[in-house]
Amino acid sequence: MKELFSTKSLLGILYFAAGMIILGGIWALVSKLTKNEIPNPQATWLVFKEVMHKPFQNDPDYKGIGTKLLSSLTRVAIGFGLGSLFAIPLGLLMGSSKIAMKMINPIVQILKPVSPLAWFPLGLAIFQDSPKASIFMIFICSVWPTLINAAFGASHIPQDHKNVSKAFGFSTWKYLTKILLPFSLPHIITGLRLSIGVAWMVIVAGEMLSGGQGLGYFVWEEGFNGGNIAKILVAIIIIGLVGSLLDKCFTWLQQRFSYAV
Amino acid sequence: MSTVTINTEQNNIGMVADELLKQAVAETSIEVNNVSVSFKTPKGIYTAVKDINLTVQKGEIISLIGHSGCGKSTLMGTISGMVKPTQGEVIANGKKVNAPGPDRGIVFQNYSLLPWLTVYKNIFVAVDSALKDKTTGEKVALVETNLKMVNLWEHKDKLPGQLSGGMKQRVAIARAFSINPKILLLDEPFGALDALTKSTMHVELLKLWVMDNRQKTIVMVTHDIEEAIFLSDRVVVMNNGPAATIKEIVDVPLSRPRNKKDIVHDPAYIKIHDKLLNLLIDKFSIADITIEQ
Numbered sequence: 001m002k003e004l005f006s007t008k009s010l011l012g013i014l015y016f017a018a019g020m021i022i023l024g025g026i027w028a029l030v031s032k033l034t035k036n037e038i039p040n041p042q043a044t045w046l047v048f049k050e051v052m053h054k055p056f057q058n059d060p061d062y063k064g065i066g067t068k069l070l071s072s073l074t075r076v077a078i079g080f081g082l083g084s085l086f087a088i089p090l091g092l093l094m095g096s097s098k099i100a101m102k103m104i105n106p107i108v109q110i111l112k113p114v115s116p117l118a119w120f121p122l123g124l125a126i127f128q129d130s131p132k133a134s135i136f137m138i139f140i141c142s143v144w145p146t147l148i149n150a151a152f153g154a155s156h157i158p159q160d161h162k163n164v165s166k167a168f169g170f171s172t173w174k175y176l177t178k179i180l181l182p183f184s185l186p187h188i189i190t191g192l193r194l195s196i197g198v199a200w201m202v203i204v205a206g207e208m209l210s211g212g213q214g215l216g217y218f219v220w221e222e223g224f225n226g227g228n229i230a231k232i233l234v235a236i237i238i239i240g241l242v243g244s245l246l247d248k249c250f251t252w253l254q255q256r257f258s259y260a261v
Numbered sequence: 262m263s264t265v266t267i268n269t270e271q272n273n274i275g276m277v278a279d280e281l282l283k284q285a286v287a288e289t290s291i292e293v294n295n296v297s298v299s300f301k302t303p304k305g306i307y308t309a310v311k312d313i314n315l316t317v318q319k320g321e322i323i324s325l326i327g328h329s330g331c332g333k334s335t336l337m338g339t340i341s342g343m344v345k346p347t348q349g350e351v352i353a354n355g356k357k358v359n360a361p362g363p364d365r366g367i368v369f370q371n372y373s374l375l376p377w378l379t380v381y382k383n384i385f386v387a388v389d390s391a392l393k394d395k396t397t398g399e400k401v402a403l404v405e406t407n408l409k410m411v412n413l414w415e416h417k418d419k420l421p422g423q424l425s426g427g428m429k430q431r432v433a434i435a436r437a438f439s440i441n442p443k444i445l446l447l448d449e450p451f452g453a454l455d456a457l458t459k460s461t462m463h464v465e466l467l468k469l470w471v472m473d474n475r476q477k478t479i480v481m482v483t484h485d486i487e488e489a490i491f492l493s494d495r496v497v498v499m500n501n502g503p504a505a506t507i508k509e510i511v512d513v514p515l516s517r518p519r520n521k522k523d524i525v526h527d528p529a530y531i532k533i534h535d536k537l538l539n540l541l542i543d544k545f546s547i548a549d550i551t552i553e554q
């Protein structure tokens with residue numbers, strides 16, 4: 001194993017600390033300029049500690065921040081999971097068949113730019129239930145990046161690989177599992193990574209609309225309506241940390257399933 | 262009684278003689294009859310090869326040689342079944358070629374290994390697909406034998422990305438051999454290798470062919486004259502495309518086994534070499550090239 005603290009990694013930590021100090025400085029300055037309308041880092045830290053107290057408490061009258069986070073994550077997981085299950089096969093189909101591409105691609109191009117929030121009322125009308133509507137919204141917005149990337153992967157399978165399949169008489173199943181899927185996998189994971197990023201962004205907005213639960217509700221109700229700006233800042237930090245953690249997971253997956261040619 | 266016995270004996274002798282005669286008269290392995298291949302392109306119809314006739318005997322090694330773009334790979338494609346002839350037909354192992362089949366093993370130009378599968382799995386997948394009626398045990402044994410034959414058994418768990426070019430090509434050759442095809446088709450198999458590795462691979466290929474009692478027919482596409490002479494019994498020289506035809510078929514009556522170092526001093530070798538060189542570059546003089554530019 002290499003040294004844990006080489007000069008390079010030590011420098012990295014130093015630069016990171018410097019960046020954080022600069023950010024903290026700007027934050028403190030903004031706080032001062034707004035006459036503490038925006039709470040300064042120290043005040044926010046106090047609220048952060050208070051919020052983090054008993055994070056997983058789950059009483060009808062008080063839900064801890066951890067419980068809220070989990071409820072947001074659960075909804076993202078369900079919407080994202082269903083969206084991916086739908087998008088991956090459809091994307092691979094689009095990439096493999098020119099007819100499917102011509103049929104589906106125009107629809108994708110029209111629906112993709114629509115803000116996920118516009119789907120929320122539609123979900124509400126369909127399911128008559130706001131948590132289900134936010135899952136629906138996550139589902140829709142998770143579909144596009146994965147769909148497009150899976151289709152890209154499947155449509156770029158090198159002729160060489162197809163020749164192998166033809167020359168040795170691969171069955172359709174073998175072609176799918178030994179050529180199409182492994183080749184498209186890195187592209188699919190890129191799509192999933194983009195999707196989870198969008199889903200995590202959208203869930204906060206969705207929960208502001210649906211109310212009742214999750215981090216979005218926390219930001220809106222306890223933060224803004226409760227007049228506690230520090231709680232908004234705390235929520236922003238938590239949302240950001242969790243988002244970057246999710247991204248890291250998929251970056252790791254990307255590296256895990258990439259291959260040298 | 263006695264006459265009957267004699268008759269039967271005579272019949273038996275006759276049958277044995279027939280068998281011997283059949284074996285002595287070389288079996289036809291590949292027959293290319295009047296084959297033309299045209300492709301539709303945005304600029305109109307492009308004819309790659311035209312009116313090709315070629316018969317290859319069982320156990321023969323032949324090379325298709327010509328300038329790049331002369332359609333030698335296309336011609337090979339009609340034998341492998343990857344390319345459908347627009348006109349004419351190809352008979353391989355007594356059957357008309359409609360699609361690729363396990364009786365014809367292909368070694369591709371760019372090795373064409375699947376980069377996400379280990380060396381072992383690359384070969385196993387091919388064996389598993391091509392030889393459906395074999396048991397798993399038999400398939401495993403085939404993969405092992407062929408990997409050992411090309412000296413790659415200790416590298417069986419590596420991914421293609423971890424191998425050198427020569428090793429990748431050996432995997433591709435082992436893969437083609439492992440389905441035990443009667444015909445082996447090599448599409449510029451050693452084109453991407455350095456000169457030294459190339460020489461080693463030539464000898465290895467011949468070794469595999471001899472180990473199989475010279476039963477496999479080998480057709481190879483190449484643009485390397487030395488390679489073509491060293492390996493082949495006959496060299497098929499093609500005209501430049503479009504609508505390429507066979508210019509001439511040159512016999513290589515050099516005895517086997519051939520020795521890489523000695524063969525180049527053999528007067529017969531030098532004669533064939535000169536002949537091929539002339540066939541391939543007679544059109545060009547420096548003056549012609551300047552005018553073309």
